[in-house]
Amino acid sequence: MKKTIITISRQYASGGRQIGEKLAKSLGISVYDKELISLAAKQSGFSEKVFENVDKQSANSLLYSLSTGMYNAIGHFDGANNLPLNDKVFLVQYNVIRDLAQKESCVIVGRCADYVLRDNPDVIHVFIHSDMKSRIRRAVEEYGMVPDHAESMILKGDKRRAAYYDFYTGMKWGRVENYDLTIDSDSIGLDNAAKLIEDYTRMRQE
Amino acid sequence: MKKTIITISRQYASGGRQIGEKLAKSLGISVYDKELISLAAKQSGFSEKVFENVDKQSANSLLYSLSTGMYNAIGHFDGANNLPLNDKVFLVQYNVIRDLAQKESCVIVGRCADYVLRDNPDVIHVFIHSDMKSRIRRAVEEYGMVPDHAESMILKGDKRRAAYYDFYTGMKWGRVENYDLTIDSDSIGLDNAAKLIEDYTRMRQE
Secondary structure: OOOOEEEEEEOOOOOHHHHHHHHHHHHOOEEEOHHHHHHHHHHHOOOHHHHHHHOOOOOOOHHHHHHOOOEOOOOOEOOOOOOOHHHHHHHHHHHHHHHHHHHOOEEEEOOOHHHHOOOOOOOEEEEEEOOHHHHHHHHHHHHOOOHHHHHHHHHHHHHHHHHHHHHHHOOOOOOHHHOOEEEEHHHHOHHHHHHHHHHHHHHHOO | OOOOEEEEEEOOOOOHHHHHHHHHHHHOOEEEOHHHHHHHHHHHOOOHHHHHHHOOOOOOOHHHHHHOOOEOOOOOEOOOOOOOHHHHHHHHHHHHHHHHHHHOOEEEEOOOHHHHOOOOOOOEEEEEEOOHHHHHHHHHHHHOOOHHHHHHHHHHHHHHHHHHHHHHHOOOOOOHHHOOEEEEHHHHOHHHHHHHHHHHHHHHOO
C-alpha cells in the first residue's frame, strides 16, 4: 500500500497546526512540526534554538545554491559548508523532510514541505486560511497575544512565512495553484477541516 | 431549513462547470451558468447574443457606478440607463443572481457570483483549478480545440476571466482568501470533486 503523505501550509493563527494534529491522529500516522525541528537538530548537531530562530529571521541567499545544484544523486544537499546559517538550516530540514517521506506516512506542517516534496505525485498539499477575526480570537485565546497587538502580529507572522517561502522556493506562498486543496478553517471548524482532508485523501487513494 | 447556495469560480477548462452540474444533480437543486444568461436575457430584453459577447470583451467603467451607489434599497441596481452595454449586462446578471439566491437553493457557476453574494454568510464559495496538462486534454477532447493552440487559448481564457472579475469586483480572481474551498479537480477527478464539495456543504450546515 502507498504511503500517505500530507503537507499543510497555513496562514498564521489559522488553526493549520491543530488540523494537522487531528488529521494525523485520525489517520494513525505521525505529524511533524516542532518535532521536525528536533529531529533536524539531532541530525545536524545544531541546537534546537538555532532552528527556532531561523523562522523569525528573513531569508538570504539559498536560491543561488539551489541553482548551482548542490545536492547529490540521492537528493541530499551537500557541499553546504560555506553557506550562511539560515541556509544550512533550510538544507538540514530539506533533507529531513525528504527522508521522512521516504520512510513513513506522515503529516508535515509548514517548513516549505510542499516545495520540498513537489516532485512526488502522491503527496497531498493543503493550505489552511481563515478570516482575520477568527485568527485574532485564536491568537488571543490560544497563543496569549495582547488583543490590541494581535492583528499586527498576525500580519507580521504571515509576512515572515511568505518571505521565507518565496525566497527558498522561488514560488509564491498561498497561491491556489500550489495546493490540491485549500480550506477556510473557521467556516467549518478545525475538526471538520481535518475530516474533509481525510475525505480528500481517501478519494485520492481510491 | 436554510437554502443551499454554492458559487463555483473556475480556471478555464478546469472542469468547474461539469463539477457544478454533478453537484447540483446530487443535491437535487438547479445549476445556473448559460441558463443564467438566458434568464437574465429574458428579464432585460437584451438578446442572449449580447450576454455571450460580454464574456469575450474586456470590461470598462463599472466600478465608478458601483462607488456612486447606483442601487436601490432592495439591492437592485438602477439608474443604469447611461451605462455602457457591458456594464448594463453585468448589472442585469447581478440582479438575477441576487434574486436567485433569495428564491431558491442553487449552484451558480462563474458570473462573479461569489462577489455578488459576498454579504450573505451562508453562501459557500468554491474555486476549481487544474494543471495545464489536464486542461489542454479537456479543451481538446471536450471543447474540440486544436491541440497546438489549446494552451494559448486556455491562458487567454483565464486572462479574460481574471480581467472581468478584477474589474467588476475590485478584488483579485483566484485568490485563496476569496473562497471557502479550492480544489485541484484533476487530482481526484470531477465526480470526487463534486462529492467533496457536498461533504463540505454538509459540514457547513451541521
